[in-house]
Amino acid sequence: MKSIRGRSYELKPNNVQRTHFVKCAGIARFAWNWALEERQRLYREKEGDERFTNANKQHRRLNALKKTDFPWMYEISKCVPQEALRNLDNAYLLYGKARKAGRKARLPKFKKKGKARDAFTFSTGAIRAEGNHVVLPRIGRVRVKEHARKDGRILRATVSRVADRWFVSFLVEQDILDSAPPSGPPIGVDLGVSIMATLSDGRVFGNPRPLQLRLRKIRRLTQELHRRRRGSNNRKKTINRLARAYRRTVNIRRDALHKATTQLAKNHGEIVIEDLDVQGLIRNRHIARAISDVGLGEFRRQIEYKCRWCRSHLTVAPRFYPSTKRCSSCGHIMDDMPLSERTYKCESCGLVLDRDLNAALNLVAVSSTETLNACRDLASTAPARVSRAGSLKQEMNATISHGIGG
Ligand SMILES: [Zn+2]
DSSP, rough: OOOEEEEEEEEEOOHHHHHHHHHHHHHHHHHHHHHHHHHHHHHOOOOOOGGOOOOHHHHHHHHHHHHHTOOOGGGSTTTHHHHHHHHHHHHHHHHHHHHHHOOOOOOOOOTTTTOOEEEEEEOOOOOOEEEEEETTTEEEEEEEEEEOOOOOOEEEEEEEETTTTTEEEEEEEEEEOOOOOOOOOOEEEEOOEEEEEEEEEEEEEEEEEEEHHHHHHHHHHHHHHHHHOTTTTHHHHHHHHHHHHHHHHHHHHHHHEEEHHHHHHHSSSEEEEOOOHHHHHTTTTHHHHHHHHTTTTHHHHHHHHHHHHHHHHHEEEEETOOOOTOOOOOOOOSOOOOOOOEEOTTTTOOOOOEHHHHHHHHHHHSSSSHHHHHHHHHHHHHGGGGGGHHHHHHHHHHHHTTTOOO
């Protein structure tokens, strides 16, 4: 079995390489804008099928023009403009799909220098990761800040700039070894806001809440940015500082999530999670930041692919399974489990347990087939409002109204 994964590293380009990167980014932007202009013109002026074009046709036209009109394109790898045209193709494709599905969509726009993220992609030529450096077409060896792993076949490399730093991300194809699934016992995972995940064996993964801790700094820098004169050096400095603060928060969050999901997928034969409607929750702008800050959607994405790699089984509890209100010991379901109540006290059997741990235990109870059927019955009899997603939403609002959630 093959798997495709992404790997990214920060680059340490020298001055010559930096200049070459800027040139590549400029040519990618130029190719995008040139192709977009042509597409818009064809759409305006032609009729029928001639109103539309694609990346292949545009690439042939651009190649013909290269010799006469754009000879400076020969200074860089030929994939750079080609990939820019493909990106534009994709952007149109996504636009079409979104329109078809009835979602809001925006047509691709022209790229302005210094506005959008500078990025360009290589898909052919010498692309390698070799420990303390990577090899890129026409540029050669570029040093990296961390160790660039050699395993797998690199399909594409995208170089991008964030503030004043350059990064490369590889799309790597790897063989998955047919090893046995992890032998550890099934585990239930209850996701939350103040604590990222509570496990049914009593362990917890804390939530670094990086964005919230850095919110004040980011807010201060944003205000500073508004004071700076447009085009001034100080404004550029503030933009860089702001980008760095954001990047740091993203890194802390991703790191915490990776640690938790790897730990789980590597050590447990079956993992049970709740079925959160993350997209639905994010649509509520009051809780969107709290949700993105924990990265609940990202947790789900990571645990899914890591379970595939490790051959451990991922079970998603039914959407309306009352993991919060159910007693993990006797199965009694409470009418109400207010958020302020951090401890579960069973009215029926007298169990007293931490709220999140009780929920995690309820989730792990879904793991075997036998109980799964029992839970299906439960889920069908439970009123729709007992949705766990709903209770999380409540929890979010409570956190926010207490001023912790920003
Ligand atoms: Zn009970």
